[in-house]
Amino acid sequence: MSDVSDLRLITSARESRVARFRRWGLIAVPLAAILFQVYVPLFFQFFQFLELPLLVTVYFALMRRDQIAGAFIGAAIGLVQDSLSHQPLGMFGIVKTLVGYFAASVGMRFDVDHFVVRFLLGFLFYCFHQFFYWVLARALLGQLVPFDVSHTLVIALLNAVVGISLFHFLDKLKERT
Numbered sequence: 001m002s003d004v005s006d007l008r009l010i011t012s013a014r015e016s017r018v019a020r021f022r023r024w025g026l027i028a029v030p031l032a033a034i035l036f037q038v039y040v041p042l043f044f045q046f047f048q049f050l051e052l053p054l055l056v057t058v059y060f061a062l063m064r065r066d067q068i069a070g071a072f073i074g075a076a077i078g079l080v081q082d083s084l085s086h087q088p089l090g091m092f093g094i095v096k097t098l099v100g101y102f103a104a105s106v107g108m109r110f111d112v113d114h115f116v117v118r119f120l121l122g123f124l125f126y127c128f129h130q131f132f133y134w135v136l137a138r139a140l141l142g143q144l145v146p147f148d149v150s151h152t153l154v155i156a157l158l159n160a161v162v163g164i165s166l167f168h169f170l171d172k173l174k175e176r177t
């Protein structure tokens with residue numbers, strides 16, 4: 001009998017860590033990130049390095065702590081980004097689905113509320129995103145896209161720094177329980 005009650009405590013503790021967001025936030029934040037990604041670099045070239053849809057995907061997947069929800073979040077953000085950008089349709093959808101799934105997996109296993117962990121995850125998931133985009137471009141499209149590791153690491157570092165402040169801002173959109 002105590003085994004069942006212990007299981008309930010573990011389950012309820014895990015479920016209490018799952019963040020809930022307002023519905024408008026789940027739609028407006030990814031849409032704003034995608035619109036920023038598509039249109040702002042047209043006017044300000046120095047913002048081209050930012051991958052805000054990726055950071056938003058990582059954040060929502062980490063906070064939901066559910067692999068299926070993370071995959072759906074990544075797929076939705078990726079497909080909308082594909083439809084608004086000049087990239088082949090489905091490339092960002094596939095890559096961000098993988099990122100959402102793996103970010104949710106990490107969120108289930110570790111406490112991801114510390115800023116150092118968030119910085120590392122932002123860095124690692126940017127590298128993961130770029131590597132799998134490169135693999136898919138070569139495998140599915142047959143494109144000979146170069147993969148510059150040093151450039152990717154520098155941009156990953158910049159995205160991780162931006163991700164820290166973005167994650168702090170998005171923490172304020174959580175519903176209070």
